[in-house]
Amino acid sequence: MPIVVDIGTLIERSPDIRKGRPCIAGTGVTVRRIAGWHNLGLAPEEIAAKIEHLTLAQIHAALAYYHANRDEIDSDIAAEEEQAGVFDPSQAGYPILARTLAARRDNLKQTIAALERRLSDLPADQMT
8 A cells, every 4th residue: 555645744843953944854954945946946856866865745845835935934044144144155155055056047047048049040940
């Protein structure tokens, strides 16, 4: 018989883990970390490939939590950035993950632009 997972068990909070921020149960990976990757354009499958110990179901649960509680997560991210006072990626204190995600985002934008240029160069009869 297949195992049934109650979606409500996939996200948890504990004051002792990640300052009480919502995390994927049993991992310490925060919802905001998953939301950050997602907001930079990564698909759930790409996020799961980067954090290999997570299942696709866990990634989707984190994204569902994020979309249901977007104001909470976005406010948390903004408050931490403000507290750290580090908004410039060139500063040494800028988080490595944020720098990596920004580079990934920029790379995706460049790839999209290149593909759009190639598509616009195709003759109309080849665009079917």
